Amino acid sequence: MAPFLFITDLDHTLVGDDDAMMQLNQHLSRHRDEYGTKIVYSTGRSPSLYQELLSEKPLLSPDAVVTGVGTGIYYDGSTVPDRLWYDQLNPGWQRDRVLAVTNLFADLEPQPEDEQNDYKASFFLDAAIAPDLLPQIEASLRAEGLQVNLVYSGGEHLDILPQGANKGLAMVFLRQQWNFAPERTVACGDSGNDLSMFHSGAERGIIVGNAMAELRDWHDENPSPNRYLATSHCAAGILEGLGYFGFLQLNG
Numbered sequence: 143m144a145p146f147l148f149i150t151d152l153d154h155t156l157v158g159d160d161d162a163m164m165q166l167n168q169h170l171s172r173h174r175d176e177y178g179t180k181i182v183y184s185t186g187r188s189p190s191l192y193q194e195l196l197s198e199k200p201l202l203s204p205d206a207v208v209t210g211v212g213t214g215i216y217y218d219g220s221t222v223p224d225r226l227w228y229d230q231l232n233p234g235w236q237r238d239r240v241l242a243v244t245n246l247f248a249d250l251e252p253q254p255e256d257e258q259n260d261y262k263a264s265f266f267l268d269a270a271i272a273p274d275l276l277p278q279i280e281a282s283l284r285a286e287g288l289q290v291n292l293v294y295s296g297g298e299h300l301d302i303l304p305q306g307a308n309k310g311l312a313m314v315f316l317r318q319q320w321n322f323a324p325e326r327t328v329a330c331g332d333s334g335n336d337l338s339m340f341h342s343g344a345e346r347g348i349i350v351g352n353a354m355a356e357l358r359d360w361h362d363e364n365p366s367p368n369r370y371l372a373t374s375h376c377a378a379g380i381l382e383g384l385g386y387f388g389f390l391q392l393n394g
């Protein structure tokens with residue numbers, strides 16, 4: 143067996159079925175010890191909400207954590223973010239000017255201060271009006287010359303990110319840092335903010351069986367042999383996918 147880069151979303155992907163997660167943890171932990179596989183969590187959570195989850199669930203210590211939908215990268219349990227990653231986020235990012243535009247949209251309700259950071263402006267946006275409003279918001283930002291990534295997820299969260307930030311770009315950054323081939327990289331997710339990890343290239347993707355329609359519909363419309371839609375939910379779906387792609391030998 144050879145090492146691989148394992149990247150997973152947390153809420154409703156890795157986390158959601160404790161028994162299945164313990165089983166997956168055993169496989170991944172053994173693979174890391176024996177072959178040097180790397181484990182990365184990629185979450186919409188802020189560093190503080192991630193710490194909260196650590197106190198609630200028996201997660202493995204990851205080799206890196208990507209927080210805030212790709213706006214922070216932390217290695218080996220450190221609380222000091224990777225400065226190199228910020229160098230990639232800075233070009234063209236003007237958060238104040240983004241907020242000047244979003245202030246014009248009364249339907250955008252800012253998320254709590256804890257969920258904001260220097261590289262992200264986050265809002266609640268009702269799913270019923272999102273399809274109409276998102277193109278308008280995007281057009282207004284472009285009209286101001288602002289190049290950003292709009293990530294809508296969970297049927298309620300809108301994150302406006304620097305052009306250089308999202309979960310998919312963070313995945314590619316780590317893959318290159320650690321010299322993993324795309325074919326030896328696998329990402330797992332359940333919702334809209336995971337989508338950027340699934341359309342980058344030859345990286346493998348696992349969509350868990352409980353995935354939201356916003357991700358599932360996109361997958362149906364953009365099928366790829368590099369992506370697997372599991373029938374099992376959460377960590378059981380991840381295991382199913384890792385077996386499907388041959389990253390783990392699950393029989394015997």
Ligand SMILES: [Mg+2]
Nearest residue numbers: 151153154332
């Ligand atoms: Mg999730």
